[in-house]
Amino acid sequence: MATTFDSTMSTRAGKAENPADAFAIPLALRINGKEYSLRVDPRTTLLDCIRESVELTGTKKGCDHGQCGACTVHVNGRRVLSCLSLALLHDGLEITTVEGLGTPEAMHPMQAAFLTCDAYQCGYCTSGQIMSAVALLNEPCGPDDAAVKELMSGNICRCGAYANIVAAIQQVRKRA
Ligand code: FES
Numbered sequence: 001m002a003t004t005f006d007s008t009m010s011t012r013a014g015k016a017e018n019p020a021d022a023f024a025i026p027l028a029l030r031i032n033g034k035e036y037s038l039r040v041d042p043r044t045t046l047l048d049c050i051r052e053s054v055e056l057t058g059t060k061k062g063c064d065h066g067q068c069g070a071c072t073v074h075v076n077g078r079r080v081l082s083c084l085s086l087a088l089l090h091d092g093l094e095i096t097t098v099e100g101l102g103t104p105e106a107m108h109p110m111q112a113a114f115l116t117c118d119a120y121q122c123g124y125c126t127s128g129q130i131m132s133a134v135a136l137l138n139e140p141c142g143p144d145d146a147a148v149k150e151l152m153s154g155n156i157c158r159c160g161a162y163a164n165i166v167a168a169i170q171q172v173r174k175r176a
């Protein structure tokens with residue numbers, strides 16, 4: 001059953017909170033296998049829609065300018081920077097966020113490898129790193145660490161956990 005969110009819903013005296021709400025248009029997103037019926041401002045990014053309308057906050061906003069990778073999600077199985085994509089362009093597409101990869105009880109192998117390899121410090125970049133790492137498994141990538149570093153170069157880690165991130169990815173690749 002679809003979940004409905006309407007950003008035009010008012011909280012006071014039947015009036016819209018924001019003048020932009022008058023231009024909101026309907027949008028159906030499929031995220032982690034669940035349908036969401038939304039009304040969004042046409043200028044809303046996929047990132048803001050996921051975090052603020054759908055309230056899945058595992059996807060992080062770092063730079064909001066396509067430079068850090070913290071907002072990486074999958075669209076039809078391919079990695080996308082959700083801060084650079086308009087939500088409206090994803091009507092009917094299959095979107096996966098870090099919440100859709102696994103659960104604490106049944107983690108995706110990449111999530112488990114990040115834990116066992118200690119591939120994070122503050123964790124802010126981690127969901128984007130994991131989403132890119134999972135996508136990398138289906139991309140042309142050479143076997144060595146240098147090839148992994150190249151394909152992960154769009155994901156910045158301010159804590160500098162790069163060595164352990166590469167180790168986690170290689171652990172999963174070797175087991176595949
Ligand atoms: S928040 Fe999207 S690339 Fe930084």
Ligand code: FES
Binds near residue numbers: 121160
């Ligand atoms: S773990 Fe802190 S930014 Fe990467």
